[in-house]
Amino acid sequence: MKNSLLLFIIISLFACNKADKQSSENSNKNSLSDTSGVQNSNTNQTAGNLKIAYVLSDTVLIKFTHYQKIKASLTAKGEKIEKEIQSRAQAMQIEYQGYQAKGQNMSPKELQAAEMSLMKKQQDLEAYKNKQASDLMKEEETLNKDLQKKIDTFLESYAAEHGYTFILSKHIGGSVLFGLKELDITKEVIEGLNASVKK
Secondary structure (H helix, E strand, O other), X not given: OHHHHHHHHHHHOOEEOHHHHHXXXXXXXXXXXXXXXXXXXXXXXXXXXXXEEEEEHHHHHHHOHHHHHHHHHHHHHHHHHHHHHHHHHHHHHHHHHHHHHHHHHOOHHHHHHHHHHHHHHHHHHHHHHHHHHHHHHHHHHHHHHHHHHHHHHHHHHHHHHHOOOEEEEEXXXXXXXXXXXXXXXXXXXXXXXXXXXXX
C-alpha cells in the first residue's frame, strides 16, 4: 500500500504547461513542413524559451500534509482490520481447544456439529478478510485519484503562473540525475500544495 502511494506521487510530480506544450507541438509541425533543410526559427525560439524546474519528490511526500493524512488513515484502518482478524482467529483457536478437551465426553454427532461450526466460522473469517482487503484497496484507489487530481491541478496552475514548460521529479533511481540548485522549486511546491488543500 505504501509503495503504491509512493509510486503514484512520484509519477504525478511531472507536469507540462498546456499552453507551452501546444506551442511546442505547433513549432514542431512547422519544422517538419520546412523542406529547405534549414531549422525553422519558431522552433529555435520555442527551444530557447524552455523553462524547466524540478522537485525532490521524496521531500514532497514527507512534507505534503494531505498525503501524510491519507497514509496515516489507510495504515490505521489496515492495522484495525488486522487486529480484528487476529482476535477472531484466536477466539476460534480457543473454541477448538475447548472441543478437544471435551472431545471424549462428546457424542460423534456433537463432535461433527462442532467441527462443522468451526469450519463455517473459518470460512466466514476468510471471506471477511478478503472483503476488507478489497474494500481497503478500493478506498486507496479512490484516495489516490483524488490526490493525483490535487497535485495535477496545482502543478498545472503553478507552471502556468511561473512560465514553466516542464516540472520534473528528482528522486533516487529516477531519470533526472542532476539539476542546478537554482532550479529546485521543492519548497515552493510543498508550500503551495499544503496551502491549496487548506482552502
